[in-house]
Amino acid sequence: MEIISFRNNSLSLLDQRKLPHKEEYVKCKTYSAVSSAIKTMVVRGAPAISVAAAYGYALGALAGKENQACNSLLSSRPTAVDLANALNFMRANRTRKSPVALAREWESSVYEKCRKLGLHGAKLIRKNSKILTHCNTGPLAVGKYGTALGVIAAAHKSGKKPFVWVKETRPRFQGALTSWELGKMRIPHKAIADSAAASLMARGEVDLVILGADRICRNGDFANKIGTYDLAVLAHAHKIPFYVAAPSSTLDSRLKSGNSIRIEHRDEKEVLELSGRRIYAKGTHALNPAFDVTPHTLVTAYITENGIFRSPDALWKSMKA
Amino acid sequence: MEIISFRNNSLSLLDQRKLPHKEEYVKCKTYSAVSSAIKTMVVRGAPAISVAAAYGYALGALAGKENQACNSLLSSRPTAVDLANALNFMRANRTRKSPVALAREWESSVYEKCRKLGLHGAKLIRKNSKILTHCNTGPLAVGKYGTALGVIAAAHKSGKKPFVWVKETRPRFQGALTSWELGKMRIPHKAIADSAAASLMARGEVDLVILGADRICRNGDFANKIGTYDLAVLAHAHKIPFYVAAPSSTLDSRLKSGNSIRIEHRDEKEVLELSGRRIYAKGTHALNPAFDVTPHTLVTAYITENGIFRSPDALWKSMKA
Numbered sequence: 001m002e003i004i005s006f007r008n009n010s011l012s013l014l015d016q017r018k019l020p021h022k023e024e025y026v027k028c029k030t031y032s033a034v035s036s037a038i039k040t041m042v043v044r045g046a047p048a049i050s051v052a053a054a055y056g057y058a059l060g061a062l063a064g065k066e067n068q069a070c071n072s073l074l075s076s077r078p079t080a081v082d083l084a085n086a087l088n089f090m091r092a093n094r095t096r097k098s099p100v101a102l103a104r105e106w107e108s109s110v111y112e113k114c115r116k117l118g119l120h121g122a123k124l125i126r127k128n129s130k131i132l133t134h135c136n137t138g139p140l141a142v143g144k145y146g147t148a149l150g151v152i153a154a155a156h157k158s159g160k161k162p163f164v165w166v167k168e169t170r171p172r173f174q175g176a177l178t179s180w181e182l183g184k185m186r187i188p189h190k191a192i193a194d195s196a197a198a199s200l201m202a203r204g205e206v207d208l209v210i211l212g213a214d215r216i217c218r219n220g221d222f223a224n225k226i227g228t229y230d231l232a233v234l235a236h237a238h239k240i241p242f243y244v245a246a247p248s249s250t251l252d253s254r255l256k257s258g259n260s261i262r263i264e265h266r267d268e269k270e271v272l273e274l275s276g277r278r279i280y281a282k283g284t285h286a287l288n289p290a291f292d293v294t295p296h297t298l299v300t301a302y303i304t305e306n307g308i309f310r311s312p313d314a315l316w317k318s319m320k321a
Numbered sequence: 322m323e324i325i326s327f328r329n330n331s332l333s334l335l336d337q338r339k340l341p342h343k344e345e346y347v348k349c350k351t352y353s354a355v356s357s358a359i360k361t362m363v364v365r366g367a368p369a370i371s372v373a374a375a376y377g378y379a380l381g382a383l384a385g386k387e388n389q390a391c392n393s394l395l396s397s398r399p400t401a402v403d404l405a406n407a408l409n410f411m412r413a414n415r416t417r418k419s420p421v422a423l424a425r426e427w428e429s430s431v432y433e434k435c436r437k438l439g440l441h442g443a444k445l446i447r448k449n450s451k452i453l454t455h456c457n458t459g460p461l462a463v464g465k466y467g468t469a470l471g472v473i474a475a476a477h478k479s480g481k482k483p484f485v486w487v488k489e490t491r492p493r494f495q496g497a498l499t500s501w502e503l504g505k506m507r508i509p510h511k512a513i514a515d516s517a518a519a520s521l522m523a524r525g526e527v528d529l530v531i532l533g534a535d536r537i538c539r540n541g542d543f544a545n546k547i548g549t550y551d552l553a554v555l556a557h558a559h560k561i562p563f564y565v566a567a568p569s570s571t572l573d574s575r576l577k578s579g580n581s582i583r584i585e586h587r588d589e590k591e592v593l594e595l596s597g598r599r600i601y602a603k604g605t606h607a608l609n610p611a612f613d614v615t616p617h618t619l620v621t622a623y624i625t626e627n628g629i630f631r632s633p634d635a636l637w638k639s640m641k642a
Contacts, residue, residue, distance in 0.1 A: 020601065020602035165608075167516075168491070168592065169516075170489070170491060170514040170515060170516060171514045173600055175601075176600045176601045176602070176605075179601050179602055179605040180601075180602040180605075183602050183604050183605060189605070190605075190606050190607055190608050191592055191593065191601060191605055191606070191607040191608075192592065192607060192608050192609075193491040193492045193515070193547065193548075193592055193609070194491060194514070194515050194516040194548075195488075195490075195491060195515045195516070195547055195548025195551050196547050196548075196608065196609075196610055196613075197551065198548075198550045198551035198554055198613065199547065199550050199551075199610060199613035199614070200608075202550065202613075202614075226514065226516055226517050226520065227514075227515075227516025227517075227519075229519045229520050229523065230516050230518065230519035230520075230551065230555060233519055233554065233555055233558045234551060234554055234555070236558075237554045237557075237558065271489065271512055271513065271514055272512065274595045274596065275595065275596075275598065277596065279494055279497045280341065280496075280497045280500050280501075280512060281341035281497070281500055281501040281504050283504050284497075284500040284501075284504060284510070284511075284512055285511050285512070286511055286512040286513060287486075287511050287512075287513050287517065287521075288513075288514070288517075289517055289520060292517075292519065292520035292523075293520070293523075
């Protein structure tokens with residue numbers, strides 16, 4: 001199944017809002033259609049967003065609207081750095097290749113990074129491990145392979161028989177996407193409410209936690225889906241390894257620490273409504289931070305396409321090599 | 322608004338499954354109707370269940386079916402000890418009063434305990450405190466006053482202007498009931514997804530955590546709604562006071578520690594479906610523990626009708642006094 005494809009100057013995106021019930025595609029022929037698809041979460045996951053944005057930029061360039069495309073795409077989701085990295089790549093290389101060829105180059109490089117990342121990370125997983133994951137980091141979040149789920153998939157392919165606890169990931173239930181992907185890959189798993197994670201840890205039912213990142217700072221602090229920081233604190237308290245799997249495009253050298261990360265707050269309706277039906281009394285409001293920041297001190301290791309890194313220093317050194 | 326009332330040999334229960342949208346009542350004229358109302362969560366919250374069970378027992382006794390009523394009610398919800406305590410009270414005192422008069426006596430004693438508990442607990446709350454709570458512990462969970470929410474209500478009444486972060490409490494969204502109650506009491510509050518709690522703590526937005534208990538063991542370990550243990554670990558990690566508010570009927574002297582607590586697992590559909598609509602792909606299963614166990618080491622203080630207790634020993638000594 002193709003998640004992202006570009007043909008005849010049209011970007012086709014598997015509509016993640018319809019999954020797992022329907023497998024439908026949204027077609028984007030302009031940069032603003034791509035921006036809107038990112039904003040409304042037709043496509044989500046930092047690497048997948050970057051691939052969509054690269055093609056969005058290409059569509060803008062073809063229409064002679066590079067700057068407008070860039071601004072529109074940049075503002076579509078604020079937290080993931082991959083998006084900005086994709087646009088920087090497109091701008092920096094515009095004299096070298098046609099916009100569409102450049103976007104294809106970006107896409108291939110994202111997939112290749114995630115393929116390597118999966119193979120590195122699989123080394124950390126022992127046979128019959130019970131793995132807890134959060135949000136969606138599979139092929140849907142990248143376009144191909146996945147990040148944290150790519151690691152699990154690589155471990156599964158090599159015969160390690162992992163079992164996965166899937167946190168539902170309120171408020172948007174990305175756990176349903178993860179379950180759908182695990183089902184397609186025939187990897188055993190069970191869904192849990194987010195707040196069931198700690199009791200599973202206490203009962204010895206979690207051997208390791210692995211999840212993705214939207215933005216990693218110079219000191220190793222990182223932003224990821226709301227609920228990541230909880231898990232990091234809980235894993236630390238239960239002495240369970242806590243791994244972050246992300247391509248190096250997620251590293252943001254401009255940010256010194258997590259304090260500098262701007263956190264996206266989304267519409268309170270995501271918390272207050274279920275499929276358009278309000279579950280709270282009239283007059284109730286909600287706070288809906290889409291991400292949280294996890295300090296580097298709680299990370300056991302970072303996994304990128306360059307290998308496994310047990311400290312932020314080692315992680316950043318790998319970027320210079 | 323009456324939450325539980327008994328007239329003309331009929332128990333009337335405000336149907337909590339319909340809230341906050343509809344205020345409807347379920348009428349129970351037999352013990353088995355009461356059992357079924359407890360099982361299906363028409364009525365929930367340990368003290369409220371105990372009041373309903375006392376009247377259920379009375380209905381059984383009136384029909385000459387005391388033993389059947391007792392067995393049926395005991396098996397309706399396994400985790401809360403108040404239910405068993407109510408039935409023990411009814412049996413132990415059956416020669417003293419009519420069954421209905423005994424049930425009224427139990428009901429009054431539950432409300433009076435919660436009224437006192439609220440006044441004690443309010444002393445722990447400073448002016449303008451930002452309070453995080455979990456699940457529903459207000460009048461709905463008791464029949465009147467509430468436990469943890471009763472403490473907040475008492476603090477509000479005394480002019481301390483508390484603000485409340487309401488965890489939604491997946492999978493059943495009891496946070497919607499808590500918001501409804503806070504709205505009726507005009508106490509400022511906002512709902513959050515369960516996994517947003519930790520980032521609020523990290524940002525200094527939580528001054529204290531207060532919640533209820535379904536069963537407290539001899540060593541102070543306690544069972545409460547799934548997600549309680551997470552919060553206890555998170556509060557500890559952030560050096561935030563963690564208070565447990567429960568009437569003394571929640572203490573279970575037969576249980577040495579949390580290891581002996583039997584945890585109720587509920588239907589996986591509570592996790593997999595939203596108002597009857599499946600959100601996961603076919604073939605996905607879920608684990609749905611309804612409660613978790615929090616060790617006494619994470620509790621700052623227990624609040625009962627007898628006062629504030631900073632250790633399990635002090636708590637249990639207050640029972641003997």
